[in-house]
Amino acid sequence: MVSTESSVVADRQLVSFDAPAPAAPRCLVCGRAGLEVFLDLGSTPLANAFRLPGEVGEDPSYPLRIARCPHCQHVQLAGSVPPEKMFNEYLYVSSYSETLVAHLDSLAAAITARRHLGKNDLAVDIGSNDGTLLSAFARRGVRTTGIEPARNLATLARSRGIETECCYFDRFAARKIRQAYGPAMAVTATNSFPHIQDLDEYLRALDLLLDPRGVFVVEAHYLGDMLGQTAFDTIYHEHVSYWSLGPMKDLFERHGLTIFDVERLPIHHGQLRVWAARAGAVPVQDSVERLLAAEREAGYASHLPFDRFAERAAKIRASLGRLLSDLRSSGATIAGYGAPAKATTLVSYLGLGPETIRYVADRSPLKQGRLVPGARIPIVSPERLLADRPDYVLILAWNFVDEIVAQLDAYRRAGGRFIVPVPEARILD
Ligand SMILES: [Zn+2]
Structure with missing residues (x-):
């Protein structure tokens, strides 16, 4: 993958509300200023900060505004909350939904079959939650490791026999996993990719971890479904990005990754499943151009x-x-x-x-x-x-x-x- 060490990259983080004097927010994908806010949901509590009745003090609340970048069209929040306030303890557990367990099993089946994964291959899940997806890989004989910043979930996954590093995914974590387990033939991120505030660091870390023949499979709530369903309630501080294919393709290409297939799935609120590999490693399917054309048709280049x-x-x-x-x-x-x-x-x-x-x-x-x-x-x-x-x-x-x-x-x-x-x-x- 191409290295993108540049001065622009350092700016590509959302403005933190905890910063003393927030500057104008910059686009998470292209780094430019001028984000256009299209919906202001007002001061909103942290979505997963479920407190006990006896706890004193106000629930933490922050402005919640969603914006689009007029340059690269990426839809994102116009401000961020430090990740450690949202992800160090997490109460959403994958295995509590039968629908989700079945979905993650079918994802492991699809990746294992398509990439012919065997017992020597490693699958790494970023934001691995309680290890539900990795258990499905393990059942198919694939080696697994999870990366999960929530302590309670990492402990739960380990108690189920799934190796889990309790940390955020960055170059340090990627090196550590690669040294311990070797390169990954499959890296997955289901619903955790919209949480990433520093996308360039994340993709540089992926570059360190991914085998030359490996695949990176992302599932994220699709912008088209959010708009189609008027799912304004899927906007919350954890979700800093609202992905369509166009901006994701631009971002991945800058990091030497090619999106070779894309699927739209009914799970959750309508998901985009994106298959990526190192440039030239896998032939590109027609599905990619078809969805890009549909996005042009839907008018994502305009504010309407x-x-x-x-x-x-x-x-x-x-x-x-x-x-x-x-x-x-x-x-x-x-x-x-x-x-x-x-x-x-x-x-x-x-x-x-x-x-x-x-x-x-x-x-x-x-x-x-x-x-x-x-x-x-x-x-x-x-x-x-x-x-x-x-x-x-x-x-x-x-x-x-x-x-x-x-x-x-x-x-x-x-x-x-x-x-x-x-x-x-x-x-x-
Ligand atoms: Zn942009």
């Missing part, structure tokens, strides 16, 4: 699709706010289901609290007993919701709506109703 997205988000805020307030006035009881990070953005943007949403049920024992950040709505077990039978359940984890409706079949059969917030607020039939 982004302005329309912001208008629709404001409309959901008004209509969902009205629906919940009408139900409340009629004496109906409302609970929430799922306390994913995006619940924090939605609840904060609508200004909801426990007076409207009595509690939120979530399957994760790590979240039960804690509070939705900012709104301080209690998080309880799904059993509580089934026993209580509120009149309405607002599905906050709407990307798993089918799984949730199936899990709560007894509630539905007893007359319970579901509300889905996006792409427009509605009560399910």
Whole structure:
């Protein structure tokens, strides 16, 4: 890969709100100034800062504004929060969702088959969470190592027999892994790539770790799906980037990587799966040019699709706010289901609290007993919701709506109703 040691690169980090005098934010991909903010979600709590009821002090909140770069079109936050405030302890655990476990298994299967990985090959997962993806590689006989900065998750993964380095991915970590295990034939980053604030450091580290014949497979929420679903609640401080293929291709090429295939997947809120390898190592599929053409067609070079997205988000805020307030006035009881990070953005943007949403049920024992950040709505077990039978359940984890409706079949059969917030607020039939 090409080395990009230049003075421009040093500037390619978001402005930290903790800095004494923030300068104008620069683009994470091209390093230029002039980012255009298209949606301001206001001061918003950290999405995964689920605190206990007894903890004193305000929940930490920061401005949350999303912008596009008029030069390279990369969509990103116009400010950042230091990673150690968000990722040193993390309550999102991959294995709590059956849909996600099955998805990660199919990803390991696809990479193993396509690159003919065997017992001498190494797969490294960056942001490896509880080791769910790496377990799927290990089941197929591939050697594995995880990189996970959250101490609680690294410990959980190790207890499941998955070797895990508890650190952020940088050149130091890459050298350490390469010395201990050799070069990687597959490096994966599922949903952690949008978190990366210093993309150039990350890709330089990848260059040190990746075998000349290795592949780098990224899965990230796709910008096109966020716009299409009006998924404004997927905007939160952890996600500094909102990827489309165009800017990612530019960034990778600068680091000597070629994107040779791209897929759009329905998991989560609509994912982009990008396959990259060192330039010239793997033939490029037509899928890459097709998606780039679709992005040109969708008008990402102009501000219009982004302005329309912001208008629709404001409309959901008004209509969902009205629906919940009408139900409340009629004496109906409302609970929430799922306390994913995006619940924090939605609840904060609508200004909801426990007076409207009595509690939120979530399957994760790590979240039960804690509070939705900012709104301080209690998080309880799904059993509580089934026993209580509120009149309405607002599905906050709407990307798993089918799984949730199936899990709560007894509630539905007893007359319970579901509300889905996006792409427009509605009560399910
Ligand atoms: Zn840019």
